[in-house]
Amino acid sequence: MEIISFPHLGPYHVPIARLLRRIFPHMEVRKAPPITKRTLELGSRHSPDFVCAPFKYNLGNFIEALEGGATILMQAGGGCRYGYYGEIQEQILKDLGYSFQFVQFLGKEATLASLHRACRELGTPLTGSRLLGELALTLRMLWVMDTMEAYVRENIGFETTPHSFETAYGAFLNALEDVDSFSALASVYKTYRKKIGGLGVRKPVDCLRVGIVGELYSLMEPFSSFFIEKTLAKNNIMVSRHINLTYLLVLKQLEGKRLLRQAGEYLHFPIGADGTDSVAKSKKMAELGYDGVIHLKPFGCTPEVNAMPMLQNIAKDYKMPILYFSFDSLTSETGIKTRLEAFHDMLLMRRETRREAPGSGADMSHTA
Amino acid sequence: MTIGIPKALLYYKYGTLWETFFRALGCDVAYSALTTRQTLEDGARFSIDEACIPSKLYMGHVYSLLGVCDRILVPRVESFGPREEVCVKFNALYDIVRNTFPAVPLLCYNLHAQKGAGERKGFVGMARNLGKSPIRALAAYNEGKEAQRQADAARTREQERLLEEPDTLKILLVTHPYNIHDPLLGGPIVRAVRASGGTPVFADALDKAACAEKAPGLSEHLYWTYSKELVGAVGLCAGQADGILLITAFPCGPDSLVNELLLRKLKGVPVAHILLDELSGEAGLVTRIESFLDIIKEKKRHTA
Numbered sequence: 001m002e003i004i005s006f007p008h009l010g011p012y013h014v015p016i017a018r019l020l021r022r023i024f025p026h027m028e029v030r031k032a033p034p035i036t037k038r039t040l041e042l043g044s045r046h047s048p049d050f051v052c053a054p055f056k057y058n059l060g061n062f063i064e065a066l067e068g069g070a071t072i073l074m075q076a077g078g079g080c081r082y083g084y085y086g087e088i089q090e091q092i093l094k095d096l097g098y099s100f101q102f103v104q105f106l107g108k109e110a111t112l113a114s115l116h117r118a119c120r121e122l123g124t125p126l127t128g129s130r131l132l133g134e135l136a137l138t139l140r141m142l143w144v145m146d147t148m149e150a151y152v153r154e155n156i157g158f159e160t161t162p163h164s165f166e167t168a169y170g171a172f173l174n175a176l177e178d179v180d181s182f183s184a185l186a187s188v189y190k191t192y193r194k195k196i197g198g199l200g201v202r203k204p205v206d207c208l209r210v211g212i213v214g215e216l217y218s219l220m221e222p223f224s225s226f227f228i229e230k231t232l233a234k235n236n237i238m239v240s241r242h243i244n245l246t247y248l249l250v251l252k253q254l255e256g257k258r259l260l261r262q263a264g265e266y267l268h269f270p271i272g273a274d275g276t277d278s279v280a281k282s283k284k285m286a287e288l289g290y291d292g293v294i295h296l297k298p299f300g301c302t303p304e305v306n307a308m309p310m311l312q313n314i315a316k317d318y319k320m321p322i323l324y325f326s327f328d329s330l331t332s333e334t335g336i337k338t339r340l341e342a343f344h345d346m347l348l349m350r351r352e353t354r355r356e357a358p359g360s361g362a363d364m365s366h367t368a
Numbered sequence: 369m370t371i372g373i374p375k376a377l378l379y380y381k382y383g384t385l386w387e388t389f390f391r392a393l394g395c396d397v398a399y400s401a402l403t404t405r406q407t408l409e410d411g412a413r414f415s416i417d418e419a420c421i422p423s424k425l426y427m428g429h430v431y432s433l434l435g436v437c438d439r440i441l442v443p444r445v446e447s448f449g450p451r452e453e454v455c456v457k458f459n460a461l462y463d464i465v466r467n468t469f470p471a472v473p474l475l476c477y478n479l480h481a482q483k484g485a486g487e488r489k490g491f492v493g494m495a496r497n498l499g500k501s502p503i504r505a506l507a508a509y510n511e512g513k514e515a516q517r518q519a520d521a522a523r524t525r526e527q528e529r530l531l532e533e534p535d536t537l538k539i540l541l542v543t544h545p546y547n548i549h550d551p552l553l554g555g556p557i558v559r560a561v562r563a564s565g566g567t568p569v570f571a572d573a574l575d576k577a578a579c580a581e582k583a584p585g586l587s588e589h590l591y592w593t594y595s596k597e598l599v600g601a602v603g604l605c606a607g608q609a610d611g612i613l614l615i616t617a618f619p620c621g622p623d624s625l626v627n628e629l630l631l632r633k634l635k636g637v638p639v640a641h642i643l644l645d646e647l648s649g650e651a652g653l654v655t656r657i658e659s660f661l662d663i664i665k666e667k668k669r670h671t672a
Contacts (some may be wrong), residue, residue, distance in 0.1 A: 048628040077589075080456055081621050087589045088625050091632050106589065107602040108451065117635035267463050269444050269478065272456025300418050300619040308416045309467040326418060 004026040005065035006074040008035055009056040010220045012245055014143065014173050018354035019138045020074070022180075023124050023131065024129075030070060032061035039064055043327040046092050053298035053328050054217035055085050057224060062089060066098045072122070072313030073100055078271040079216070081304050084178040125209040137182060140251060144189045148172060148196060154240060157233040158207065160200030168196045201236070207317040208347055213278040214296035215304050218327055219243045225296050225325070226333045228340070235344050240290070242281045243274060252277070266310040277304035279310045285355040290346045293320065299328035321346060369498060370396040371475060372437030374429035376403065377422055382544035385516040386441060389491060392508035393500050398437045403552040405434065408432070408646065414468050420616045421553065421646060422459050422546050423464075430472075431467055439475040440465070441654075443490075446480040451591045455622050490577040503540070523573040529567050531608045536568045537664060540605060542598050542630070543615035545572040553644055554618060561613070562653045564661035569609065571601035578604055584661075587629055592622045602630060611638045611664045613657070618645040638664050 004020060004027050006013075011029040020029040033039070035057060043060030062073050073093075077083035086104040093100065103118065116128045127135065146168070156165040172192040194210045210232060218225050219241060232239050252259065260267060262280035270276045282293045295311060297304035308324065315322040321345045325336065370391045373379060379386075386422060389421050389552045401407075403425055412426025433440050447453045462476045475497065477490030488509055495505030527531040531538060539561050541548050548554035579600025583590060586603050590596050602612065614630055616623040631641060640660045642653065 028566050032405065048624050051624045051628075052621070055625075081625060083591060083626050084589060084622075087587060088629055091629060095632060104589075162492065200475070266467065268466070269458035269463060270538075271463060272447075277457070300621065300624075302621045303456050303460075305416050305418050306456060306464060312468075313467050 003030055003068075004028070004072040004074060005032050005068075005070035007061040008032055008221060008223075009217070009223060009245075011145065011149070011173055012142075012220070014176050015138050015141045016140075018177055018179070019134060022134050023119055023126055024122060024173075025125065026123060027072070028049050029360045030065070030068070032065040033068060035061070035221070040329050044286070046096065048088075050300055052081055052215075052216075052301050053224060054221075055089070056329055057217070057221065058085060058091055059092065062093060063096075063098075066093065066100060071100055072103060074103050074105070076105045076107065080301075083108060083271075086143070088298060093164075137179075137185065139246075140182065141176060141185055142181065142244075143246045144185060144315075145176070146246040148189075148192065149244065150241070151196065153229060154231075154238050155199075155201045155203060157236045157238060158201050158203040160202050164199050165196065168192070168199060172196065173205050195267045196233055196272035207349070208235075208344075209285075209290045209292050210237050210239055210347070211281065212239060212296065213243070213281050213293060214274075214325075215298060215301045216243055216248060216274055216299075218296040218298055218325075220245070224298070224327055226327075226331070226336050228294070228296070228325075228336065231337065231340055234275045235340075237344070240285065248274075263310070266313060271306040272302075275307040278304060278307040279314070282311055282314050282322065283318075286314055286320045290320065291345065291350070293322045295324045296324055299326045301326075321350075369394075369439075370398050370437040372398045372433035372440040374426055374440065376426040376429045376459045377461070377546045378443060380549050382443075382516065385512040387512075388515040389508045389512035391503065393495055395498065398433065400432045403429070403550050405552065405646060406476045408552060412646065418619065420457065420620050421622075421644060422544070422550070423461070424646075425546075425550065425552070426461070427465070427468065434469065434472060441475045444478045444562070445478055447482050448479070448593055449481045449613050452481070452503050452593045453591050454594075457621075458599050469671050477497075480665065486520065490494055496539045501538075506521060512528075521574075522584070523570070524575050526583070527569050527573045530567055531605055533567070537611070537661065537668070538569050538609050539566040539661070539664075540569050540571055540602070540609040541610045541615065542571040542627075544594060544598070544603055544610060544617075544620075545570075547615055547644065548572065554615070556641065556650045556653055557613070557615065557657065560657040561661070563576070563654075566611070566661050568608075569605070571598050574601045574604060588625070592626070595622045595626045597628060601628065606634065606637050609637060609665065610668065611640070611660060613660070614639065614641045617639065618643055637665065 003023060006016060017029050017031050039060035040056060042063050043056035047056045047059050065073065075086040075089065077086055081107055086102065090102040112128065112132060116131050119131060152165050152169050159165050178255045179188055212219060222229065229239055258277055259280050260270060262284060263276060264283055266278060266279050266283060278295060285293055309324050323339065373386055390397050407428035408425055409432045411424040411458060414427040415424040442462045442465045445454050445458040454636050456516060465474060475494055477494050478485045479487055479490055490500050491509045492505040499540065556573060558568050562570060576597055579597045581600065582603035583596040583600035605610065612634065614627045616627050633641060642656065
């Protein structure tokens with residue numbers, strides 16, 4: 001029996017695996033083994049030296065999946081370099097001596113017809129309209145997940161019972177695995193909205209609010225950012241993040257030109273992949289009075305490097321500190337934690353200063 | 369009216385078009401001086417650390433034009449059509465310069481074929497911005513295009529002649545024109561190849577249409593136009609070259625993947641990969657090129 005596998009992207013392996021099981025009931029669908037240091041080491045060893053880190057993570061996932069017996073590997077593509085990952089990864093894996101089938105879904109070339117054709121070639125029993133139905137259900141599931149996760153993200157820093165949010169969210173993801181219809185999905189959503197919404201939260205009205213922007217993999221795959229959102233939560237910070245799969249696959253397409261306008265005078269043109277979003281959302285959060293913004297990217301990520309001069313100006317103009325991180329295979333976790341601590345301390349100090357002398361406008365917006 | 373043109377990045381592709389266009393409109397053209405170490409130092413000061421070296425050079429060139437011209441030309445390029453994109457650095461260059469040097473008057477055109485922003489429309493828009501009529505703009509644009517076409521054709525003929533020359537050591541230099549033709553980045557490489565008895569052949573100067581045809585054979589999903597031109601050039605004359613030098617400027621996004629593919633796919637011809645970074649001295653470069661050419665000469669002697 002064919003074993004089909006795909007790379008990790010945070011909690012999204014749940015809807016992805018579920019979708020693949022529905023499309024390919026005659027195959028075994030296995031998410032790649034969980035990401036560990038070994039995954040990154042393996043991936044880095046066989047990747048071009050300064051390719052962006054998500055490539056290395058993906059490659060590590062693929063190698064570990066192949067070691068576990070996968071026979072079909074799935075990859076997607078779009079945005080910046082991501083659209084070109086698959087071809088090189090396939091070449092590297094073949095050169096390493098693995099034999100497998102490599103299936104790519106490239107955002108730029110995908111139509112429902114081409115998707116269905118590719119699935120039929122792999123033996124799916126689904127018709128075009130059934131496939132469309134499954135895709136629609138998956139998009140709805142992503143929306144449910146992302147909505148729930150946003151609530152968790154903004155409140156987990158203030159839970160009255162330690163680990164209650166994490167446990168409940170984990171149970172929610174498990175429940176999603178067995179969903180096979182829109183009504184089942186609605187039922188799971190209702191149940192967990194009540195459960196998670198009912199968890200004890202002690203959140204002060206004037207809690208610290210931090211926004212997270214940047215490159216999609218660094219944002220959505222917690223391992224790649226050393227679980228930065230978890231650290232922020234432990235420090236009782238409300239975290240807001242706009243980028244998730246629902247945003248990238250649906251909302252961003254609907255927003256169109258409005259996104260560029262949101263960036264105001266900082267951008268006259270889009271600057272590639274999600275760089276435009278980093279600028280637009282940072283400006284939005286500055287206007288909403290957020291205490292600070294954290295910018296995440298893999299080392300060398302050009303769209304996000306493009307965004308940085310604009311972000312520096314936003315930080316200066318709105319006197320809102322922005323902390324910049326670059327991740328690659330050699331990033332030190334201690335370094336990240338130290339900088340986060342310092343950032344947190346600074347945000348608290350600025351609050352104090354503003355409380356003592358409102359309007360003093362202590363300008364501490366310059367950060368490394 | 370003096371238009372300042374930074375001698376970096378797309379200057380090496382469209383410089384003739386630009387100069388001819390602006391002169392035909394009655395403007396003066398001021399160029400930044402050719403790249404030196406100082407240009408890189410200045411540019412690095414105004415760039416994000418992780419930005420690629422060619423873009424840092426570009427910022428250095430823009431910096432040197434401050435105050436010496438009325439407007440600085442900074443085009444914005446995104447795509448030439450479906451699956452014909454360019455590195456996102458070109459998408460952002462105009463906004464980066466604007467945010468880094470606020471209050472500096474710039475002149476820009478947007479090239480995004482898929483959104484109806486074609487080249488001709490962009491140039492007419494620039495002319496209107498300078499107070500010139502569309503008719504004059506179109507004439508100037510056509511003159512510029514023809515001049516660029518002729519300059520490119522002459523360069524292509526020269527490379528083709530070099531490839532046909534018997535009894536020479538033809539080394540195909542595969543890298544973007546703003547690397548190899550830049551005196552700081554590419555100058556030492558070209559000199560080292562010649563000093564070791566090699567004849568440099570520039571992949572970026574070969575016929576673009578012929579290259580575009582050959583590219584899919586080597587890489588099926590490649591969508592960066594400038595990289596396709598280089599990959600196609602390799603496909604076109606790998607057989608005639610005695611050696612291939614892949615040159616990457618750190619940390620070029622497209623090259624990090626494209627050159628990896630070429631390294632893995634090119635068999636039967638000696639290939640070396642050179643990585644240019646800010647800190648590398650010329651000595652290491654020269655040594656590597658010398659030994660590369662020595663190996664090729666040995667190989668040729670044996671097979672003769």
